[in-house]
Amino acid sequence: MKRITRLSAIAAATALLWSTAQAQEAPPPPAPADDAQPAAGKSALEAVVITAQGRRELLQNVPVVVKAFSAKQIEDAGIKSTQDFVNMTPNMSFDNSFTYGNSFVVIRGVSQINNADSPVAVVVDGVPQSDQKQLKMNLVDVARIEVLKGPQGSLYGRNAIGGAIVIDTKSPGNALEGFAKVDYSSGSTRELSGGVSGALVPDTLMFRLVGQTKGSDGQIENSYLKKNVDAVGHDNLLRGRLTWMASDTVQLDLRASTNTFRAGATWDALIPDGDLNKRRSPSSNVLGKTEGYADELTFKADVETGLGTLTAITNRAKLREKFVGDGDFGNPVDNGITGAAQRVQGKDRRTTLTSQELRLTSPGNQPLRWIAGLFYLTKTMDFEEKSFADVNGDTAQYDTAPVLRYNVFKNKASAAFGQVEYDLTPATKIAAGLRYDRDDRERIDTLNAGTRVDASFDSWQPKLTMTHKLGADALGFATYSTGFRSGGFNTTAADQPIFKAENLRNIELGYKASFLDQRLMLNVAAFHSDSRDFQYFYIKLLANNSLSGRIANIDRVTIKGLDLDLRYAPLAGLEFDAGFGLTDSRITANAAEPSTVGNHTPKSSPWKATFGAQYTTALGDGLNGFARMDVEVRSRKYWHPDNILVSDGMTLLGARLGLRGPRDRWSVNLYGKNLTNKFYYADVNGKTYNGWAAPIVAIGSQAAPRTVGIELNYKL
Template identity: 30%
Template structure:
């Protein structure tokens, strides 16, 4: 396993959405608490004891892995900021006195290749050690652009270099310094549109206007080749010093991750650019050439005679270019008592500064591709037609501590407390004097002359000014735990804790835009704010861990109950203003569930495992969309079932044959708060979203080959049974449809690894 999603696939009650929109976008759901796109993480990501705060830091290659743990439930006191749903703890191998290295080469279908290598050893014996690593991965991806006849839908190319210096000047002191640099050049926006407009299906006789998302047949034919570029630089240093009466741990992290992507647009359905010459020309030429669009779309000789969805081969969609850059500096200091005493304690402080830039641009497609800038003047080849662009700055201050006491030799009680205060500022960066050429916020007809940011329009904002804003969010997060070692084989535990995720700012002008175009025109009744509220959760858990048959069978189980207040949730709007990404709040969500797992080793050559999670969730209050009360928590699978086996059979004195199978059944999943409801749309007819739940799906991976202490040669297959499933569904409620992304297809490959 080199990527976190490989491990998540083996973890019950945890799901992840990644690589559907862009490489920096990963949404992790842990026991019903979802990660909202464009918000902070809902989990703490710890790499070798250092907390990473950038949401883009998760989705990358990890070298020299020793262990990955997914801890569930509030973990703030021990693992840090944003650990409301849990923590992902990654530990890599330390360099030591032995000179050792590893080279791995793998190849698979779709021109998929990975090359990685590492080397470690001492610079000064017993004192100074170093490890170097580099990797390169490339793939054409699974899907093809049928219009451009190219594999440019979900391709990927990326490389990383890592360095680590471990200094141990004495038995009491160690200084661990790491640097990571990586670059990615990939595709973006692996989506089609699926429509949920039954009135159109009946009136026009086109059944695809009312489509179950699970039945969608994917056709990719944009005229724009998408791109996604990321550069990541991370530098950390961590000090551990034994003071005899306590251990002092301190770390400092600098992170700078820049991410941008460009892709075909979504605006063809609104007719923004019907009178733009390139739109009219490409429509006529493609119609004359006999090009067809997948239903329910229709390509006619003119835009007015066509029915367009998003991402068509014409230029009438426009383009999109988005930027998400973040630079942050953080440090933590903590003191911890020795582990062997009856009363154990921990105390620490934490600071974080974030400087984040977020921009979303709608551009006019003049046939010259995408200009990689958020603002392009009307004289440019890809003029900006709509823009939200803001700078977000955050300062975070936290103190935390924990007391653990052995109430009896077999019963431990602990109390933890964390206090966070986040001060957030936002400043709008859209040029106030720039004007559109077509989009006018009151069309059709679209005659332009409006500000680029809908929030600057006098129709929406009479002042014509978006002033800077500042807000503070704070929370005390207690946690109480009891652990009873019933006997050497069995342990019972229970805990209660409060989780916290800070509120923040949407792009300024979001609330006014939704009010004007959806609430005042079609009576959508959607409540969106420029400031979204903090999320808090009260989580209770009780469970057991045990062993049978001398440790050959290990069992675990837990029941959990969580109340989430103001759960943060991503909403995507498209309309006569262009597109809008916002974070909203679900006022109250109840989550109940249980999970059980078993690991067995009936023989020295056979390992078996199985794990099951069931989550029952219910929205109890949602002022943003009141008719969704009683629905399920979004992005939460009803259940997950994992199982697998590994055989290790000797074939020669030092050669083993390995066969491993891993399967996962993921239950039905809703991706929005709107589920079985009908909702008004900008097209004047209601949409029915009862067909937007992702069906359950089963994935099977297989791996087999030969292994020695020095080398291994393996063949592998992912998604062996060729399961067709959806990676993500993003309903755009007032648009009358959903943006759907396909899952990975079957892929065969081989891998060779050598150690020295």
């Protein structure tokens, strides 16, 4: 692995030197006016615009490793959820398990922890999504997705230790337009979405209204109950946006959304022998369920001043997720992790978030450019937990069962940040960023006389980047960046009440270039990161047979790797995209478990490769045919610090075949995901970290099997 990392760095450096030899100094281009536009040349690649650094820039001009998806790419690839675009992003994975809204994301070896801060900042329409349950989402009417890799703390804050995800939905405009989409796929999955946009007062007051409803009978059968565990009763979304151009210098946006859902939960299967590559079905006698909602209201104001654009964003969100399911994952015939004791578990998690951000951004057409801002967040989470003996296998038992734990978690987070960018020469620029984050946290144990414990965590997060243009179509960059993930409290205080904050430092060397008249794009970067107090999550079985989610720390982790992204359009209508991610994430110090030193970190995969090919051809009378294939190759995955439980690598295949009408007014697409019906677990928990005495070695949450479907789209 060391040799591979050295070769990666040598390859990146060689590319830089080769381009320097051919370079001609060129000033940076002006900020583009459109989100995406064709570059020069008949078969040139689409020029994608991103906002990763707080202003509109071409993807190829930004000295950050970014996997970006334009509106056209989102439509072509059939991206409809968080899972879809993460599958296409190297050095990143996303797994949905345990409840309908629960997910684990891993980016460059830094992993998600349940009921705490994510390793990646998620920003939707400029609003930080400050709760883990906001990561899994249905993507409807989306204009752009950006995945920034590496610490982005100076601009994005405490959750950006591994990177950031920036999602922008489509904006309202003057033109009256709309869309409708019907989707039917395996498991009798039904999805209907639509929207309308236009002007109430031309050039002054515009609106956009979007809705979606989804339901499914599911595909993963419980072998004991003979019912599907992944059924979706409903998943309904309604989102509205009103934009008021109050004057030539003032734009006001009001956005509101509501999402309600009801679906399955706790569909883990028992794995008696620890073989993670053998098909096992859930066999619990309790059919779990998840229900909840997410309501959000945002007000945004952009005011042009003599100094720059002043932006104020106020957000209020209320989230709830309640689940009830099997607590032993077995049944009266086949014992689960608690032996013969049959258990039911459940949690009711209610969260309220209020955030305010003020940001001042200088004009982009001057040698010295800067961003400065303040951020404040208050968060309250009521967390009720129950675990009790199973009497009749019915989830209704939860309503009358005694409360096991009831904690109230409070968090006040504040930050000040800034970034300065300066053109040293027409070809060379330097950027420096700095952010200070402080988290004040409190846990109130309401069942223990309201016992309160509190702690504060803070960190300075500097970032420094040097960028040099290597000609009109190439640049090289070197970056030092840092990230911070706050510590906090576990839900049980007896043996592990608090977990420490995690800090990460990263050094990166990157290269971006376009060749062959903009028909070939190559981006590559090598990185080396050092993490202190690396956070990881596991589930522990307590003496009373209740399950408790735990967050713990590993003293030190070293991460080395490579990111490569390539797109190529050899001729009009034909396009290829490929990516490769290498992440060697190793434990280098762990006083709690010295035997794990040298092991891979939890939930990490050493490498991942992606490949896509699509072709569009005219069929006559304004009709176009479309075909796309996607291949994702994953390496082995290590689930716990002891590296005992390991999933084999795999190859996942997807495809789309469609017909499009004149000016893309309508389209019909056939699609398939996981076409070879590969069986694998999206999440695994083993007895070595969970502490159960039963012979069951592990439990695993099955990922979605093969899915095929048809979608019909119509645009006004």
